[in-house]
Amino acid sequence: MSVFTVNGRRVEAGEGVLLDFLRDELKITSAKRGCGEGACGTCMVLVDGRAMRACVVSLDGLAGKAVLTVEGLSEREKAVYAWAFGRTGAVQCGFCTPGMVISAKALLDRRPDPTRPEVKEALKGNICRCTGYVKIEEAVLFAARAFREGLVPDEASRAWKIGEPMPRVDAAPKVLGAARFADDFSLPSMLHGAVLRSPVPRALIRSIDVSAARALPGVVAVLTWKDVPGRRHLGHLVQDWPVLVAEGEESHYVGDALALVAAETAPAARQALEAVRLDYEVLEPLLSPEEALAPGAPQIHPGGNLVDVQTRVVRGDVEKALAEAAHVVTRTYRTQRVEHAFLEPESALAEPVEGGLTVITGGQGVYDDRRGIAAMLGLAPERVRIVTALVGGGFGGKEDLSVQHHAALMAWITGRPVKLTLSRDESLRVHPKRHPMTMEYTTGCDGEGHITAQKIRITSDTGAYASLGGPVLQRACTHATGPYRTANVDIEGRGVYTNNVPCGAFRGFGVTQSAFALESQLNLLAEALGISYWEIRRRNVVVAGDVLGNGQIAGPDTMMLETLLAAKEAYKSSPYAGIACGMKNSGLGVGVPDVSRVRLEVRGGQVTVYTSAACMGQGIATMTSQIVSHVTGLSLSKIVHSGADTALTPDAGTSTASRQTVFTGEATRRCAEELRSDLASAGDLEALEGRTYYREFSFESDPMGSDKAHPVSHIAYAFATQVFILDESGKVCRVVACHDSGRPINPLSVEGQIEGGVVMGLGYALTETFPMEGGLPRARYGTLGLWRATEIPPIEVILVEPESEGDVVFGAKGVGEIALVPPAPAIALAYRRFDGKERTELPLKETPYSRKI
């Protein structure tokens, strides 16, 4: 038994690790379970003033020591850190934030006036997947100044205009650890869930005997496929993913669920998994598209091994254009499987309630979760309520059900609340990744360097289940010719089922892959022509009125050329500068119904914004609050944002496809304009007590295969040009990111998305992989190749803004994904200029970063 203090309180603890004691015994929520292996820093605490990761601190070494968490900061410190992190836009999902604050305090306690390199060094034990660290470093410097100068201004008592750097409205609770993620919730008489998964990637499951597991003390229920009362196969578009694999069926990957245990304690649930007796026959897994498409290959799904949404984009006559081209280049490019690496592992707490079930969880669309769970339970959707907790990062990886349905099933059957939280290893094993793709490109241009033809074949490995593999492949294909005029295109994409971990939505949504191939082709053409890599782009980029590769006419808000011009100085500044352009759609598009809904309510002298738009860190509450403040002139302190909740908030659709600023932002604007009008006649908010305002915003796009000459595939596109510069040692020493995401609602948020995307792009290009061997993941969180603060080069963001205000949400466009499109090809070009080697695979080999792979 060790006796020590936590936040000044004397405690006694037995065996185990400090993090479990803090969370499970003391109910301290600021220290988060991120990786469980001492890699991520979300559980950072001070032990006798030294920053340490609580998940690897043994309790028996703490006797006589003082442990401090964010909850134990002085009131002054809390005020300063909350202000500094909010003011600088340093908080996105917030899961890393309390740990960052602890590392900052450890630094500022000994160095009250630190330099930026010292700040980076202090933060190197903390991973942030959202922000790119830039604004966190600024927050620490702001906090240092605030401590020295005594400044903490009140910024909520004024109105804010769009375009102003309004502080994040959700910063304080995230900074102080009071904001609750799903695993921070618990209920009386709550059970703990655990999942037995397929031991091998492909097996015939002959029988599942749970009798011994059911008999263990503390075990309340062990469930199998027979216990699913409704639909047993779920999925966004294709219902091919079993809630639980049945006896007599094959498992398709190592994340497949075979049995669920609900027990009084988490250890009892985990132990019971070992008592489930499985009889299975190991089958040879299909581990690549080539194996899956080989003649005679076993069929993973009844329809075969091809995902049923294949993509074809054809315009003009490619063969003729290639035959007539002055230069033709052909290459095959390959990209790797990548993990989202959001800091918060998946978690859900399901509770039976009168007439149905409530599930607290953190996903990317509460109505999507509700549809799946209701179908599984055979209930009307209205009987299932999904309440969002905060979401500790998603990046597309929390669009599919992962824990929600299993927690719901256990709660439904046992009649008790059940929490299911994945360990990091389980999270890595279960949720969909970024698709590996093989892309064959043949590109032709005329003697002046104008692209005339693109013949493209893309094959993606979507793993065991479709997830969003069809739409990802579509976007890879429809964006495969990028922001360049191309009269003749012939693009074909095929998605292939294998027994690998599924692949699905991931920031960039297929465009990250095809952009790597496309931009590399442009570089080869530039070399063939003897013109610069910048010039080949200038001769081809679309301007308003040009036709995009998918046939859509570029809208009047197209500022692609302006981003290229903005990047010129950076490109010319170094012989080792790599440049690439990119475009990314906003909104689902291609004929898929796309609508957001918002309701404003006036109560108690405040306006509450109700919308189900999920915030995974991108700043939904800040965006809607700033729009309401801008339109109505109300001070920020009078505007509240409700979290997503199917019982309270109207359906805003999924947070995906960089769509929420456009769709939910516009619906918010329309509500706010009506409120403004009422305010003008009523005089003040109090006179409007009880008034509600409801608006929808939708956009009708043309479907794939439309016979229109110029189909409108998407409501808008963001454009960008980025430059990555290497120093003499081959390290990236400067990044310049020039972006057209329309008119920024909040420049801090837009910059934060770009900086975070650039850093994710550095990882994608240079270090990140998700290795698998024989269908089994071989990565741990600490070996994914994620970048730390000390490794990040200076990132300059240049926002190119349109001169006039657009019709929709003031001319703002999505920014969540575009920043991740240009980095990989730009970095590949920088290395080509550095050492002359052509690189056609990601992550790039033979760079100073290759040791991290």
Ligand code: FES
């Ligand atoms: Fe750092 Fe999300 S804000 S991980």
